[in-house]
Amino acid sequence: MPGAAPPDIDANGTQDRSFEKAVLACLAALGRRCAPGDLLVGLPLGDRATLDVHLLPRALANIGFEMTLHRKVVVADLRPPCLLLLKDGDHVFVAEKRDGGDTFVILDPHGDRQVAVSRATLAAESGGEMICLADSIEALAARHAGARPKGHWFWGHFAPLRARVFDVMLASAFANILAVVVSLFALQVYDRVIPNQNEATLWVLASGAAVAIFMEFLLRLSRARLIDKVGRDIEIAANRDLFERLINVRLDQRRMPPGSMVNTMREFASVKEFFAVAAVGVLTDLPFVLIFLAVIYAIGGPIVIVVALGGLAMIVLSLVFQRRIHALSRDMLGGTTTALRLLTEASYGLETLRSHNAAPWFQRNWEEVITLNARQSSEHRKLSASLSFAAAALQMLTYIAAVTAGVYLFFGGLLSVGGIIAVSILTSRTLAPIVQLSSVISRWQNTTASLDALKLIATAPQQRPSDRSFIRRPAIQGKIRLLDIRTAYPGVEQPQLVIPRLDIEPGSRWAVLGENGSGKSLFLRILAGLYEPTIGSYMIDGIELRQIDPDDLRRAIAYLPQDPRLFKGTLRENLLVGSTVFPDARLFKALEFAGLDKLVSATTRGLDLEIQDGGEGLSVGQRAAVGLARVHLHDPALVLLDEPTAAMDSRAEATFVKRFSHWLDGRGAVVCTHRLALMEAVDNVMILSGGRMIGQGPKAEMLSKFTTTGGGENPARLLAERGR
Numbered sequence: 088m089p090g091a092a093p094p095d096i097d098a099n100g101t102q103d104r105s106f107e108k109a110v111l112a113c114l115a116a117l118g119r120r121c122a123p124g125d126l127l128v129g130l131p132l133g134d135r136a137t138l139d140v141h142l143l144p145r146a147l148a149n150i151g152f153e154m155t156l157h158r159k160v161v162v163a164d165l166r167p168p169c170l171l172l173l174k175d176g177d178h179v180f181v182a183e184k185r186d187g188g189d190t191f192v193i194l195d196p197h198g199d200r201q202v203a204v205s206r207a208t209l210a211a212e213s214g215g216e217m218i219c220l221a222d223s224i225e226a227l228a229a230r231h232a233g234a235r236p237k238g239h240w241f242w243g244h245f246a247p248l249r250a251r252v253f254d255v256m257l258a259s260a261f262a263n264i265l266a267v268v269v270s271l272f273a274l275q276v277y278d279r280v281i282p283n284q285n286e287a288t289l290w291v292l293a294s295g296a297a298v299a300i301f302m303e304f305l306l307r308l309s310r311a312r313l314i315d316k317v318g319r320d321i322e323i324a325a326n327r328d329l330f331e332r333l334i335n336v337r338l339d340q341r342r343m344p345p346g347s348m349v350n351t352m353r354e355f356a357s358v359k360e361f362f363a364v365a366a367v368g369v370l371t372d373l374p375f376v377l378i379f380l381a382v383i384y385a386i387g388g389p390i391v392i393v394v395a396l397g398g399l400a401m402i403v404l405s406l407v408f409q410r411r412i413h414a415l416s417r418d419m420l421g422g423t424t425t426a427l428r429l430l431t432e433a434s435y436g437l438e439t440l441r442s443h444n445a446a447p448w449f450q451r452n453w454e455e456v457i458t459l460n461a462r463q464s465s466e467h468r469k470l471s472a473s474l475s476f477a478a479a480a481l482q483m484l485t486y487i488a489a490v491t492a493g494v495y496l497f498f499g500g501l502l503s504v505g506g507i508i509a510v511s512i513l514t515s516r517t518l519a520p521i522v523q524l525s526s527v528i529s530r531w532q533n534t535t536a537s538l539d540a541l542k543l544i545a546t547a548p549q550q551r552p553s554d555r556s557f558i559r560r561p562a563i564q565g566k567i568r569l570l571d572i573r574t575a576y577p578g579v580e581q582p583q584l585v586i587p588r589l590d591i592e593p594g595s596r597w598a599v600l601g602e603n604g605s606g607k608s609l610f611l612r613i614l615a616g617l618y619e620p621t622i623g624s625y626m627i628d629g630i631e632l633r634q635i636d637p638d639d640l641r642r643a644i645a646y647l648p649q650d651p652r653l654f655k656g657t658l659r660e661n662l663l664v665g666s667t668v669f670p671d672a673r674l675f676k677a678l679e680f681a682g683l684d685k686l687v688s689a690t691t692r693g694l695d696l697e698i699q700d701g702g703e704g705l706s707v708g709q710r711a712a713v714g715l716a717r718v719h720l721h722d723p724a725l726v727l728l729d730e731p732t733a734a735m736d737s738r739a740e741a742t743f744v745k746r747f748s749h750w751l752d753g754r755g756a757v758v759c760t761h762r763l764a765l766m767e768a769v770d771n772v773m774i775l776s777g778g779r780m781i782g783q784g785p786k787a788e789m790l791s792k793f794t795t796t797g798g799g800e801n802p803a804r805l806l807a808e809r810g811r
């Protein structure tokens with residue numbers, strides 16, 4: 088039946104769903120029923136587009152489950168329901184243990200039946216790995232203890248770092264303690280070695296200090312590696328999460344235009360850089376400033392006050408600068424977003440630029456934006472440089488003040504020359520992380536500006552919020568009822584589409600007619616569930632649309648926009664944008680439906696024909712045809728097409744309409760069009776004018792009604808005139 092769950096295509100071995108089947112059976116045994124394809128939602132599927140054991144933890148996490156892998160398991164110890172790895176690499180679902188463990192009931196990997204096998208038979212095939220599935224702690228907590236607040240979109244990913252914080256701090260502690268050795272070396276050399284001219288002690292001390300410096304180097308190196316590794320894990324997890332949120336955002340709730348999204352996502356690199364490189368290292372060193380201060384106090388007594396005041400002055404200075412740097416960082420983000428947008432528009436629209444002589448206009452905008460950006464970033468650099476120069480000057484002043492205070496103590500007989508040198512070395516070491524802190528503070532301002540922008544993407548409402556459960560409808564029939572719909576595109580106050588009532592029966596075929604801008608595309612987007620109507624009710628098969636699982640909806644309803652987007656890749660990849668792999672014969676059937684089969688047979692590369700981003704490499708008509716082929720592969724219960732034949736010549740259109748009418752057998756269709764030929768394929772017509780439905784009913788009745796009434800902007804009459 089059209090629109091049912093995705094087919095288990097295995098015609099020439101291209102797609103093996105036995106692992107998914109085994110997992111679904113195991114979940115069903117645990118009381119969780121999922122339809123085929125459910126586990127694949129949102130996964131980065133490979134070429135075979137099937138679930139595998141590496142993707143299983145993510146697939147399970149999406150439905151509130153988790154897995155435990157047990158290695159070296161003997162068959163007698165299996166704990167059904169579970170999955171067992173076989174020697175050939177496949178997994179089998181083990182449903183039951185019978186006869187005290189002598190017999191096991193398993194799901195036949197090559198069929199759908201459960202079969203009983205002896206323990207010896209299973210042991211002969213077993214690969215020794217058992218996978219057990221269970222509800223995740225988060226799911227259990229949400230079910231029984233009320234929903235727990237989800238972790239922060241960004242900081243939540245730092246949990247692994249927390250586990251390693253102890254290691255990092257330990258490495259930092261030892262490195263900083265070893266750093267004290269150099270000052271103690273100076274103290275001993277000046278106070279003991281030089282007065283006594285003791286060469287042997289000098290070499291012992293020098294070797295000890297060298298070993299300590301080498302150990303400090305090793306500890307800092309391993310700390311950097313540790314931070315880098317954890318940083319990489321955080322980067323991958325946070326980036327993956329962000330992209331998932333970006334592509335699953337509710338279309339009517341997008342908070343920024345696509346151009347801004349691209350630049351904002353680029354900003355993630357600077358955020359990552361800040362945390363991985365700058366911040367963690369400097370921040371873990373900071374607490375040990377106290378160790379240095381303690382040692383300074385032990386050697387030089389009151390000099391510690393001078394050093395502490397110097398450090399404090401540097402921190403105050405950084406805080407004074409940060410407000411201005413923050414404001415500038417925010418402005419710079421806006422400027423780079425505009426520059427990126429201009430660049431994208433100019434690169435993609437070169438032909439239009441040239442033919443309409445729009446190059447000077449773009450050039451002027453570009454120059455304005457880059458001048459603004461250059462000024463802002465130069466001011467930012469100036470401010471950051473002033474801050475670091477001022478911090479360096481303060482560091483030197485503190486050093487001089489510490490030495491001067493030391494000399495007075497020396498005059499008073501309270502400090503030796505060695506003590507002055509040791510304190511001066513320690514002063515530099517104490518202030519070094521504080522100088523770095525000032526540069527971290529100025530970079531932190533860039534980072535918070537980027538984080539604020541990224542937050543808009545990360546927290547935008549999603550099409551499948553984790554705290555909502557939907558009604559499953561794996562086989563939607565396509566009976567639609569719209570009642571009192573008043574809606575508009577996101578951000579528009581005035582209603583752009585008003586439909587008092589409309590019933591679309593399963594399998595019925597509709598054309599939507601209306602002048603340009605009358606709301607036809609908006610109507611299709613609402614029907615496809617891409618936008619929710621602002622007011623009114625949309626029921627499908629008797630259930631409010633908002634309640635139906637989005638995945639079931641996508642399977643049942645195919646929507647083809649006016650300008651279907653093609654992506655960089657081969658023709659095959661562009662056809663297989665979904666999660667199902669089809670054999671070539673099936674792909675050719677779809678290409679034939681769309682009228683692309685001749686092109687593919689004639690080219691040497693066939694299905695491997697390279698397509699550039701935006702569809703360059705194909706004609707406009709061929710790009711539209713790829714969209715139609717995708718719809719054919721989708722095999723939906725209801726198809727929504729927005730001017731599908733607009734780019735076809737009249738012969739291609741006539742052929743397509745014949746094939747389309749035949750293919751529609753058993754499925755519903757709503758087609759927006761300005762072309763008369765497509766009317767052959769439909770039985771009913773709905774007329775929109777100025778965003779209002781002004782008529783609907785059987786085709787013959789509607790066309791005669793709207794072509795015979797004279798005067799005014801009559802869409803159906805316009806259509807009839809154009810089609811002649």
Ligand SMILES: Nc1ncnc2c1ncn2[C@@H]1O[C@H](COP(=O)(O)OP(=O)(O)OP(=O)(O)O)[C@@H](O)[C@H]1O
Pocket residue numbers: 576577579583601602603604605606607608609610
């Ligand atoms: N993204 C948008 N945001 C706000 N308003 C929009 C948007 N896209 C279109 N509109 C406006 O909404 C109204 C309906 O547009 P729609 O694209 O649905 O018309 P249409 O009937 O499909 O037109 P056409 O026949 O030219 O494709 C128009 O007035 C249009 O200006």
